[in-house]
């Protein structure tokens with residue numbers, strides 16, 4: 001997985017420090033930061049009267065640079081600050097701003113609001129003396145642009161520490177931070193632009209990128225493309241959705257294992273009413289998917305036990321996760337795909353951000369954990385983690401989880417490692433949802449998978 005790196009506030013500071021150690025100054029970095037935001041604001045908003053809000057730290061320092069650069073382009077620019085700058089670089093930029101600086105409390109609004117109050121240095125919830133004018137000015141503006149981050153979000157966990165204003169654009173500086181992708185903060189960003197200021201960052205946490213999934217070659221046949229076995233349980237419709245998703249997601253051979261023979265779906269799905277253990281004994285089985293529509297009774301438990309003992313790569317979803325609650329480490333690095341409720345049943349209440357929790361769960365279970373939601377996080381036991389770019393809210397509908405599990409199974413069966421398979425499935429799912437559009441149902445996702453796959457060739 002090779003997506004854009006996502007750095008915490010401390011990691012961002014370390015990346016900056018490494019660049020400063022080479023002789024680049026903070027002021028140079030700040031000029032670069034102000035430059036990319038001013039350019040983005042100019043392109044987005046054009047010649048509109050602008051109010052720049054500056055905080056006490058380096059985010060505020062960026063704000064003074066932005067104000068100077070936009071004024072130099074002929075814009076009517078005013079600056080308001082929450083107080084005096086507290087860092088040397090911000091003081092230097094304040095000194096280079098040749099206009100007045102008004103107090104934040106009673107400044108008049110402008111059509112374009114640029115928020116440079118707080119970035120990665122926000123350490124606690126916003127004081128009402130800052131939150132109230134910020135909210136007032138944002139409401140009165142026509143366009144709102146956040147510098148690095150909306151002021152009032154937790155950089156590392158995406159929590160709301162302020163009024164929760166929605167921006168039209170956020171210019172992330174140097175690297176993405178977790179709040180750019182974690183909810184509820186991520187929903188406030190508007191268009192997210194990454195401003196390159198020559199501060200490279202590397203991280204074990206990345207954004208899920210479009211996977212490269214080459215078309216089958218001349219040497220491929222149905223089994224090399226991946227044989228997925230989906231176990232049917234109490235609600236065979238869910239298993240059928242998973243099976244169809246695996247098939248349209250690129251698997252060469254899909255078997256539905258269970259009793260619900262002949263219950264709709266493509267003729268190309270092989271249906272076998274044989275014991276699951278017997279089906280999984282075939283070496284050509286690439287993945288067993290257990291959980292969608294499984295049920296939670298003794299029969300379900302028995303199927304899960306058979307799958308756990310079969311020694312095949314596993315994707316475990318839905319009811320299988322609930323049945324697993326309380327188990328310790330699993331063998332063979334299965335992929336677990338819980339939503340929040342299943343996650344809590346399986347792992348209890350863990351502390352920290354969604355990334356922290358997914359990582360802790362992956363380490364504890366020795367599994368790849370896909371913590372599903374509006375900000376899906378994938379984590380591996382070795383600390384690798386990835387966050388999905390926001391997917392359409394229309395995905396919050398019955399059956400979409402079954403489709404995701406089938407997609408992940410198909411990618412695992414084609415030979416991707418569990419972490420990459422999970423990320424590829426999440427990407428395809430989100431992309432298919434964008435193609436399917438408003439009002440989508442789970443079946444529509446399956447119909448759009450061929451086009452999503454095409455995008456990955």
Ligand SMILES: NC(=O)C1=CN([C@@H]2O[C@H](COP(=O)(O)OP(=O)(O)OC[C@H]3O[C@@H](n4cnc5c(N)ncnc54)[C@H](OP(=O)(O)O)[C@@H]3O)[C@@H](O)[C@H]2O)[C@H](O)CC1
Nearest residue numbers: 029030056057058059118119120121122123124125148174
């Ligand atoms: N990424 C880069 O390479 C560059 C980023 N730049 C910009 O710098 C900011 C980070 O700057 P920093 O000074 O570390 O932090 P902030 O400006 O976000 O805020 C720190 C100041 O704010 C005070 N603070 C914190 N929380 C609150 C609060 N709730 N209410 C009031 N004041 C608060 C804090 O004071 P303390 O009392 O906590 O000490 C600081 O005074 C980054 O986001 C980019 O925009 C650089 O321009 C260069 C390159």
Ligand SMILES: [K+]
Nearest residue numbers: 115118147149
């Ligand atoms: K900001």
